[in-house]
Amino acid sequence: MSNVNWLDKPYYSLNAYFKHVYGQKIYKIAVDAGLSCPNRDGSLDTRGCIFCSKGGSGDFAVKLDGQDECCDTRAVLSVKEQIAQGKAKFNKDAGDKFVIYFQAFTNTYGNPEYLKRIWTEALEEESVVGISIATRPDCLGEEVIEVLRELQKKYCGACGGVDCDEDDHRETKENSSRSKFIWIELGLQTIHDKTAEYIRRHYPLSEYEEAVRKLHKLNIPYITHIILGLPGETKEEMLETVFYVEQGVFEQDSHSKIKPFGMKLQLLHVLENTDLAEDYRQGKFKTMEMDEYLDLVIEALQKINPDIVIHRVTGDGPKKILISPTWSGNKKQVLNTLHKKMRDMDARQGDYSIMLY
Template identity: 60%
Template sequence: MNLIDWLDKPYYSLNAYFKNTYGEKIYKIAVNAGLSCPNRDGTLGSRGCIFCSRGGSGDFAVDMSGLDIETLNDKDYDKIMNSTDYVSRQIEAGITKFNKAVGDKFIIYFQAFTNTYGDIEYLRRIWTEALSHKDVVGISIATRPDCIGDEVVYLLRELKEKYCCGDYVNDLSGKDKSFDKFIWIELGLQTIHEKTAEYIRRGYHLSVYDEAVKKLDDIGIPYITHVILGLPYETSKMMLDTVRYVNERKPFGIKLQLLHILEGTDLADEYRKGKFEVLDMESYISLVIECLENISPEVVVHRVTGDGPKKILIAPIWSKDKKKVLNTLHKRMRELGAYQGMKV
């Protein structure tokens, strides 16, 4: 274990990674690119994954004056899609919200819905908009493994060559600086177990995840895999098996997300009918510790808690106090002498 690199945490957090790489904290601005998802637009299904809220997991995206892509009429939707500064406006709004007091480097997180699922020229434009912004050090693109087609792979490779090769000069900054930017892909896997995948209506098989990982590895695009802990009917062993499986493929990062029951989802209906229970805080902490022990020390842990929108959270209520959850986790790991990778 290297406590210096990990900033005194018993695992390699995203903050520690940024501090090691840039010498300072990098702030995340979540944007909504106005894209849809094959699990919602009728291609694979229309009700989405069973846990997915109306915001398509993008509930923290910058609020664009109440703009709600889902309720726009066709004309307004086309206007947004054809606007050349839709993403830039969100980036500026996000930076203004942070008021620059926190620092001057940002990561743009394409979070809501499936951010590789759209017209390739539109994707080129929005990713380029973000990557060429003077205060942006990189972008992270949340998507589904079944939405990494050839066109997307070529585009990622093209942008990587342009922005991530060390010779990109950010001439908009007015300063003479040249540095790499990064492009990360975030893959929503959630579980390796087909029965659970069917229950949550994920809409693709595990082999699709492996194919996406291979494609990204081949072009050298780092990826972060999302895993949900606490999915209905999964045992601790099943969740641990998922984490081990992901770790064996050597991802750049992993996100451990506590299952949240959100208002307006089909999962909320199941929960209210008493079909399953959510994890209590103690069980969750024990589980996360075990997961961390089974994740290689160089894998960046992007999240260890839930991070859902509090106003529509039904359960587990204890997860609203994120600080308490994190403090308890860190304290417990120190007491146990546990740390990331100790069982790998």
């Protein structure tokens, strides 16, 4: 386990990672790049994933003045303008460094030249330390990979933006254009075929594994997004997904594994104007109670290697369109309760991970 101060949390949070690497808090600005998704444009489906809102999981991207969280209006500001608007929302005393999160829909699903332009716009911002790009594993084609290869070489140091030592940072800080990171967030959600079919994921597990291998060749860290509480899944099945992701993916023709840089544990939210909402209202499934969910998260964290950065442990759907579970709307209370339960149990991330390797 690396010698990192977890900042009084019982798990390795993203905030702790940023404090360790940059010595300060880094603020996230979510942007909408105006992209679509093969699950929306008819390439694979027109309905989207069953849980996906009209915002394409980008409901917290920068909104235009007066724009409602539940409306169908897409952002018309450029990425650069959204970054400026996002920075303006923070108090000047709060901090001066940001990570740009390309969140809405599938952020590698577009014209490669356009993708290169918007990612470069973000990376060129002096106050931006890096970008995180949310996407589907099946949307990392050769042209997109080539763009990522070029930007990784131009903006990122030898460490690839993660696990850097002082020499790495000393070298990159001499040239500010290279002191950035690029992370890719892969939306896996589950490893179970029956659930993947129900949520209309429309790609096999092998696509995820191939995406991990592609990113590894580029030295680009990956983060895996998991949803806990999907209809029909047992606690054991959810933990199987966590364990699979935590263990990493085998390199091609090798016995060594490519481990994730980070993991997101996302509580299932039922949002208005989704097909999932219809199933919920028809009584086809129930969402998790808070204690039930937190007990699951604690067990999951105890089985995750302590060197893996935990980017999320709950999630917070927009209150205006959140149907269930309503308790998740108070994110601060959820996190405080989680931390207290873990302290009372003397539970920490990685308690049992050594036993699993």
